[in-house]
Amino acid sequence: MxxxxxxxxxxxxxxxxxxxxxxxxxxxxxxxxxxxxxxxxxxxxxxxxxxxxxxxxxxxxxxxxxxxxxxxxxxxxxxxxxxxxxxxxxxxxxxxxxxxxxxxxxxxxxxxxxxxxxxxxxxxxxxxxxxxxxxxxxxxxxxxxxxxxxxxxxxxxxxxxxxxxxxxxxxxxxxxxxxxxxxxxxxxxxxxxxxxxxxxxxxxxxxxxxxxxxxxxxxxxxxxxxxxxxxxxxxxxxxKGGDAAAFGGAKYETLPEEQRRATFAQILPWLRGRVSQFKRFIGTIQDDEKILRFVNSNDAPRLAELGTSCPDHFLRTKIKPLYVDWNPQTEDLDALKAKLEAGLEQYRKDYATYYENCKHDNSPAMRDPNPTVVLIPGLGMIAWGKDKSESRVTAEFYNCAVEVMRGAEAIDEYISLPQQEAFDIEYWLLEEAKLQRMPAEKELARQIVVVVGAGSGIGKETAHRLVKDGAQIVCVDLNEEAAQATAKEITDKYGLGIGVAGSGISGCGPAIGLAANITDRESIRAMLDQVALAFGGFDHICVTAGIFVPSDTTGHIPDDKWGLTFSINVTGSYFVADEAAKTWREQGLRGNLVLTTSANAAVAKKGSLAYDTSKAAANHLVRELAIELSPLVRVNGVAPATVVKGSAMFPRDRVIGSLAKYDIPYSDDEETESLVGKLAQFYADRTLTKSPITPADQAEAYFLLVSQRLSKTTGQVVTVDGGLHEAFLR
Missing domain, CATH: 3.40.225.10 (Class II aldolase/adducin N-terminal domain)
Structure with a gap:
């Protein structure tokens, strides 16, 4: 060998x-x-x-x-x-x-x-x-x-x-x-x-x-x-001196990892909003030693301005990246934002000039003039694409370009393709025809949806439903293993996409699993920061997490359980909305918040005092938040009736308790699936449609509310209860 x-x-x-x-x-x-x-x-x-x-x-x-x-x-x-x-x-x-x-x-x-x-x-x-x-x-x-x-x-x-x-x-x-x-x-x-x-x-x-x-x-x-x-x-x-002398040696120092990540988390949603003026982008960051060696170097501004050489590279990374000459040791976050803002404005002007100078009579219309690669000393690289896979590949290609520049500068002098040659590849009519033949983007393409409660039940089904229409999914649950299991199911089905494992590029497929306690602001903020690091920001949030604590046989519920019910079903949703609002405002991109209420919010009944009143409060929270977050964010709710099959709220003992409560015949050694089926059918028979309600039925409502199909609807609660006439508005 x-x-x-x-x-x-x-x-x-x-x-x-x-x-x-x-x-x-x-x-x-x-x-x-x-x-x-x-x-x-x-x-x-x-x-x-x-x-x-x-x-x-x-x-x-x-x-x-x-x-x-x-x-x-x-x-x-x-x-x-x-x-x-x-x-x-x-x-x-x-x-x-x-x-x-x-x-x-x-x-x-x-x-x-x-x-x-x-x-x-x-x-x-x-x-x-x-x-x-x-x-x-x-x-x-x-x-x-x-x-x-x-x-x-x-x-x-x-x-x-x-x-x-x-x-x-x-x-x-x-x-x-x-x-x-x-x-x-x-x-x-x-x-x-x-x-x-x-x-x-x-x-x-x-x-x-x-x-x-x-x-x-x-x-x-x-x-x-x-x-x-x-x-x-x-x-x-x-x-010529190896790494120490690469790209003319170091001009800036790398920020410590914790500070880098905190800075990225703060800057990414804001930046995503500004590069997504034409179409939304998904981000990937890279801050390993190799890319930092380049962005921190004396020669980075010169080489970045030259752009890439190989056509395969610049078709992904555009004619050149945006290099931001920010000093991580002496300048703060506001200075970085100001330099990014100015840099983006100049980049768009440069791209328009490049197009005008090189176009032919039959050239396709100018494409998005925003950069797909942003280089920041002390931090690293941010790459953008239509989904996570494409942004990872964009990062990979610029890594290749950096390696090419390193080699060319070591042996000679790096040169890029002349702009006209680059333009004739980028706007080649055959390339344009290939783009036109590509299937239309899916309805939720380029959008990131955070599903809170995705570890089981309605949340899990919603995550699977939304990714089917092209969304990038953040599966969040108090149980991190459950969240990651749902994310794994999605990535196993849809793949991680293309990209390089172990390259220093932050990698994930169309879904990730994260932990968060929605009753704790710090936990929510930490989760949203992780979302920014993984995808660059987010567009929509679906809160499906909830808790049901039944009253005892006397109708009493302990004070701590009452407080826990409201903390999760009402306050938790408010905390999520309030923390997310900070990011939505930074991005400046329209989004959706969908909360989970219940048909029980409108129907008083024995045995679920805390749950029913908390859901009534959640109904009004939807309306209040719709006002508070307008016009940037639409806020709506989904009100399920009793979803038994696939619900984490119906463990075997609760199912048996309900069967006994309603005098439905069962045996103690009966399979759980059979018991669940009996209870689901009992509830179905009380509705107008006579059909059991499933998590998939609820997931369809979440899809409608985060899509543009109901784009003028906000402050509303959509019922998915099979036609429970007791819950009709009155």
């Missing part, structure tokens, strides 16, 4: 031997993509030219299997690869040659992408990548196109061509920056013809491509090139 220091060698002969040719390509792709030092998330592509039986003629034909448009090498499966007749792809060169206006950035160049569909083998529906010609026109049976930081550091160096020759000798050729597509494929084909011994090409400011007729050799050679580049860079880096 080769001994590599800067990449992982993962090829397993015994496993590869069990696979057919296509699955060997998938295997090679997966192990290449699994190492972030080899290629970034969603970046790069691989291919194999495989002899297949033509379903039309029954003859053997050569088929190019190549990673299709979109997807990620690490997780790609067979269905993520396009299959194309190789001879028909080669024949497209004649089609292209016959076009009157050929060349980069011409209509003819872009028209060729649609022609790939005419070369599809065996009706494979996977759309082909724009990189397809690169793989087809090179003679190697197996081709790897990767975006390793070490290689891009050379590609993004001022003297890239000379460095390529110095480091790799005659093994690797060079092609200057060209936008991926047909012309680049033809250029590579010509380079290979002129240099028959070459097995790789350095792609200026982009990455590299390598090939061989043996897939294992191709894989190993890809790693060898990356290893050689990394060794060269690290030797030069250490020779």
């Amino acid at each position: 080769p001994d590599f220091k800067h990449v992982n060698y993962s090829w397993d002969d015994s496993h590869a031997a069990t696979l057919d040719a296509v699955d060997r390509l998938v295997y090679r792709s997966n192990i290449l993509g699994a190492d972030q030092r080899v290629t970034n998330t969603g970046g790069g592509n691989t291919s194999s030219k495989i002899v297949e039986t033509d379903p039309l003629t029954g003859k053997d034909v050569e088929v190019l299997w190549v990673k299709g448009s979109g997807g990620d090498l690490r997780t790609s499966k067979r269905e993520n690869f396009s299959s194309l007749y190789q001879d028909k792809l080669i024949a497209l060169q004649d089609v292209y040659a016959a076009k009157p206006e050929k060349g980069l950035k011409t209509a003819a160049e872009d028209e060729m992408v649609a022609m790939y569909f005419h070369t599809t083998f065996n009706l494979n529906p996977r759309a082909s990548s724009i990189d397809t010609p690169l793989h087809s026109f090179l003679t190697g049976k197996h081709v790897d196109h990767m975006h390793p930081n070490a290689i891009i550091a050379i590609a993004a160096s001022k003297n890239c061509e000379a460095l390529t020759k110095e480091i790799f000798g005659g093994e690797m050729a060079y092609v200057p920056w060209m936008r991926p597509g047909f012309e680049l494929g033809l250029a590579m084909q010509e380079i290979e013809k002129q240099n028959p011994g070459v097995k790789a090409i350095m792609m200026g400011q982009h990455g590299f491509i390598s090939w061989d007729d043996d897939d294992k050799v191709c894989y190993t050679r890809t790693l060898e090139f990356i290893e050689k580049a990394a060794e060269y860079i690290e030797a030069k880096y250490e020779g």
Whole structure:
């Protein structure tokens, strides 16, 4: 097994031997993509030219299997690869040659992408990548196109061509920056013809491509090139002083971790409100040693202003990040806010100027001019995306950009793509068409919902209901394990998203589980600060936590139980609202608060004195808070009737007590599920709809109230009681 220091060698002969040719390509792709030092998330592509039986003629034909448009090498499966007749792809060169206006950035160049569909083998529906010609026109049976930081550091160096020759000798050729597509494929084909011994090409400011007729050799050679580049860079880096001298040395000091986190918690919701003027963003912070080394450095302002080089990077991180020249040792939070405000204003102006200077007559309309990466000395990096997964990947890509800059500065001088070239990638009509083909965002996309009481019952069901429509969910419960269990159920179902574990990037999927005691302000504040650190802020809160303490047989309830009932069912909701209001006002984004009351609030009955009166108070709390928090926050309530199935308020002993109270026949050894079913049906029979009420029924009401479907409704209590006529308003 080769001994590599800067990449992982993962090829397993015994496993590869069990696979057919296509699955060997998938295997090679997966192990290449699994190492972030080899290629970034969603970046790069691989291919194999495989002899297949033509379903039309029954003859053997050569088929190019190549990673299709979109997807990620690490997780790609067979269905993520396009299959194309190789001879028909080669024949497209004649089609292209016959076009009157050929060349980069011409209509003819872009028209060729649609022609790939005419070369599809065996009706494979996977759309082909724009990189397809690169793989087809090179003679190697197996081709790897990767975006390793070490290689891009050379590609993004001022003297890239000379460095390529110095480091790799005659093994690797060079092609200057060209936008991926047909012309680049033809250029590579010509380079290979002129240099028959070459097995790789350095792609200026982009990455590299390598090939061989043996897939294992191709894989190993890809790693060898990356290893050689990394060794060269690290030797030069250490020779210039290593970490201590990186990026011109340190200008600022890192704040202590506790202070960093407290500052992030204070600044993030405020900042989220300001970058979410067009569309809401979800945040990810990173404050590990590597990113702090960069943001604290003397060279950070210069390098940040240059922006990124590799197209894969800036499509995620925009043309450049926002760097805030804040001194963490001498300036306070107000100074940071002022500098962020001014920085954001200037960033938007710069982006508009970039758009106006570079746009074409047919360019798409200008996109959101707010930054997706914010760099703050002493604190670290904040990345923004449409959801947690995208913001983590944005952070990952800027990490790659920082590593590229570190390498390029160690061996030469870092350069970025010219703005016009960057614009032509960012606003490429083919890229715009791909964006337009993407499914519409879900109803609660880009929104963060805190569900208090998510460990069980209605709260748990509500968390599952809201994430289904795209929300990021914060599961909160007094029982932290229960909250985390619900969050785990959600992440197990919907995935953690893409991103790098162990990279220093704060990671979570579409849900997290946190503990909070809603009768304790400090506990609530601590929880909301954790939400800010995880997502950047929040949009809506659903309070489903509650307690029911029955009266004893004489109708008496102890004073402490009376106080506890009101503390949880009324005061707790007020505390949550009052603490959340501070964050809502900082963000300046409209939100929703939904409290849980009860049909019992309107129906007096024996045996639940404290519960019923507390819920009546909760009903009025909804109305009072609707006034207090308007117009920024709508406040409504959900009033369930007795939800038995799935409710934490109905343990076995309470169910048995209720069955006995209502003279419903049961046996002591009867299964709990059966007992619950009897009681649920009894309550259902008292309603107009005659159907048992479930947590899912309640969850639907919470969904309606946090969505925009009832956007003009506030101060109202929505009953979900199956039609309990005793609770009708009167």
